[in-house]
Amino acid sequence: MKFFMLGLVLGGALAQIEMVDESTVLLEQVKKQVSEENNLDREKRAVSEDDIKDALCKDKNPGEFFRLVAGGQSCRDVVACAENGLQAIRCPPGLAFDLDKQTCEWKNQVKNCNVKARPKLALPLFNTKEPLCEPGYLACGDGQCVKQELFCDENPDCLDGSDENLCGPRTDPNRADDCDPEICRLPDCFCSPTSTKIPGNIDPQEVPQMIVLSFDDAVTTTNFPIYQRLFNGQRKNPNSCDIRSTLFVSHKYTNYSMVEELHRQGHEIATHSITHDNDEDYWTDGSKETWSEEMAGGRTILEKFARLPVGDVLGVRAPLLRLGGNNMFAALEENEFLYDSSMVAPLQNPPLWPYTTYFAIPHACHGNFQKCPTRSYGVWEMIMNEFDPREEPGSDPREQVSGCVMLDSCSEIRTPDSLYNVLTHNFIRHYEQNRAPMGLYMHAAWFSKSPEMLDALEFWIDEILATYNNVFFVTMNDVLKFMQQPFPVRDAVKFQGWKERCSALDTDDRCETSTTCVLQTDKLGGLKQRMSTCGTCPDAYPWLGDPTGSGLVDTPVFDV
Numbered sequence: 001m002k003f004f005m006l007g008l009v010l011g012g013a014l015a016q017i018e019m020v021d022e023s024t025v026l027l028e029q030v031k032k033q034v035s036e037e038n039n040l041d042r043e044k045r046a047v048s049e050d051d052i053k054d055a056l057c058k059d060k061n062p063g064e065f066f067r068l069v070a071g072g073q074s075c076r077d078v079v080a081c082a083e084n085g086l087q088a089i090r091c092p093p094g095l096a097f098d099l100d101k102q103t104c105e106w107k108n109q110v111k112n113c114n115v116k117a118r119p120k121l122a123l124p125l126f127n128t129k130e131p132l133c134e135p136g137y138l139a140c141g142d143g144q145c146v147k148q149e150l151f152c153d154e155n156p157d158c159l160d161g162s163d164e165n166l167c168g169p170r171t172d173p174n175r176a177d178d179c180d181p182e183i184c185r186l187p188d189c190f191c192s193p194t195s196t197k198i199p200g201n202i203d204p205q206e207v208p209q210m211i212v213l214s215f216d217d218a219v220t221t222t223n224f225p226i227y228q229r230l231f232n233g234q235r236k237n238p239n240s241c242d243i244r245s246t247l248f249v250s251h252k253y254t255n256y257s258m259v260e261e262l263h264r265q266g267h268e269i270a271t272h273s274i275t276h277d278n279d280e281d282y283w284t285d286g287s288k289e290t291w292s293e294e295m296a297g298g299r300t301i302l303e304k305f306a307r308l309p310v311g312d313v314l315g316v317r318a319p320l321l322r323l324g325g326n327n328m329f330a331a332l333e334e335n336e337f338l339y340d341s342s343m344v345a346p347l348q349n350p351p352l353w354p355y356t357t358y359f360a361i362p363h364a365c366h367g368n369f370q371k372c373p374t375r376s377y378g379v380w381e382m383i384m385n386e387f388d389p390r391e392e393p394g395s396d397p398r399e400q401v402s403g404c405v406m407l408d409s410c411s412e413i414r415t416p417d418s419l420y421n422v423l424t425h426n427f428i429r430h431y432e433q434n435r436a437p438m439g440l441y442m443h444a445a446w447f448s449k450s451p452e453m454l455d456a457l458e459f460w461i462d463e464i465l466a467t468y469n470n471v472f473f474v475t476m477n478d479v480l481k482f483m484q485q486p487f488p489v490r491d492a493v494k495f496q497g498w499k500e501r502c503s504a505l506d507t508d509d510r511c512e513t514s515t516t517c518v519l520q521t522d523k524l525g526g527l528k529q530r531m532s533t534c535g536t537c538p539d540a541y542p543w544l545g546d547p548t549g550s551g552l553v554d555t556p557v558f559d560v
């Protein structure tokens with residue numbers, strides 16, 4: 001489900017805010033209701049924005065959406081108390097807001113339209129004048145003292161459960177520190193307070209503009225020809241190497257002979273999980289073990305059946321972009337992944353450079369659907385900058401625009417012309433500001449359905465390549481190679497890190513025959529699954545807990 005953000009953050013005085021049509025009504029309701037419920041005397045003084053916020057928020061859970069008006073008529077509208085004011089959301093027509101799930105759902109599935117808010121959770125007592133507990137301990141909502149490290153570890157330890165109820169990026173008592181550039185140094189650590197600084201302090205004019213094309217999901221006989229058309233060996237970067245992309249490959253339905261070929265051609269292969277489970281909560285609430293099995297298991301499958309060199313699968317993208325918070329990042333760190341590319345930064349100018357998650361995340365978490373980590377990890381974040389869905393910059397820089405993440409699910413992009421214009425506008429946005437890497441995130445399936453969009457993308461790529469000698473279409477790992485050892489654009493053409501697997505001619509085709517294995521696993525009810533590989537067929541269909549397809553998972557063999 002998607003939100004339409006109304007851009008309704010109450011920043012300045014209420015009267016000055018330009019509201020989107022119906023939401024004005026919503027705010028009028030807030031004012032009226034709050035004044036009445038709290039007997040604020042409107043004769044004496046105007047109701048201020050802070051009065052409204054305080055009155056509404058005093059009995060609400062921080063960051064949680066609630067209704068101002070109960071009942072089916074207003075079930076699309078909710079607001080939340082955010083740090084900088086109230087935030088309003090209106091679900092698209094046909095949908096309603098589900099308080100329990102905290103997301104828009106089909107109207108007939110929402111059973112709590114008559115409830116205004118979820119009960120307020122017990123909160124820990126962090127901000128008391130005198131500390132209530134010994135050093136190393138913190139106070140639960142009822143005054144009980146509990147070890148600090150037990151707060152926000154996803155297990156309730158306080159009797160009232162309050163140790164798990166205030167765990168945001170700014171409130172988790174065990175959260176990562178804010179960026180300290182003195183401690184955080186390249187090549188292993190990179191941060192800046194707003195994440196807009198260029199690594200190595202290179203002058204923006206001197207930075208090679210990197211563009212990362214990335215594709216998600218299974219590689220199949222349907223989408224393989226699309227990759228072959230886009231990456232036809234004729235499209236060259238200024239260093240004469242082929243333009244390339246990063247593919248986040250999920251296991252089910254993937255043809256590993258084709259993945260092997262794409263890797264040979266120079267593309268980067270990353271993992272997008274084994275199951276690609278479509279239940280959003282599976283990922284959001286996933287344990288560290290789940291994330292390990294899904295991502296490290298996905299990597300094992302790629303290494304074994306696409307025969308990728310060990311150490312070449314470096315990155316991860318969460319299915320449905322549903323982050324799993326600290327559990328997810330702890331699993332990535334433990335399994336030595338180099339980077340994640342699932343976190344979404346709200347549209348902003350200038351856009352963000354990737355950063356390491358050793359320090360606190362330098363942007364607002366996309367709180368509507370992402371559960372960001374709050375603690376410190378040794379993983380790079382290839383941040384997904386939302387792009388500006390407009391075909392050209394607006395005339396009023398204060399205009400609130402909500403960005404898009406995936407190119408193929410951006411409702412503003414309806415025609416090939418609009419795709420071309422949006423790409424051009426956003427390219428300039430990166431190129432003329434801080435040259436942060438520009439990511440284009442998509443699914444090849446989009447181009448099967450809308451071949452005219454592929455034409456527009458190709459036209460745009462060719463135009464960029466013909467116009468600029470300082471723009472490179474590279475992989476995520478290539479971006480990291482640049483960031484760890486930044487260089488001015490005059491050195492880009494000879495940078496060896498970008499010349500590995502320069503074209504398909506550089507690597508021999510080792511695939512003699514591709515075999516289509518017909519396999520099964522008890523974990524999928526014994527249903528037959530097809531899987532193509534240039535290697536040998538395993539005994540069972542590779543799956544969670546058995547990525548090599550040994551078939552031996554449920555009957556462990558013990559040494560006697």
Ligand SMILES: [Zn+2]
Nearest residue numbers: 216217319320
């Ligand atoms: Zn996906």
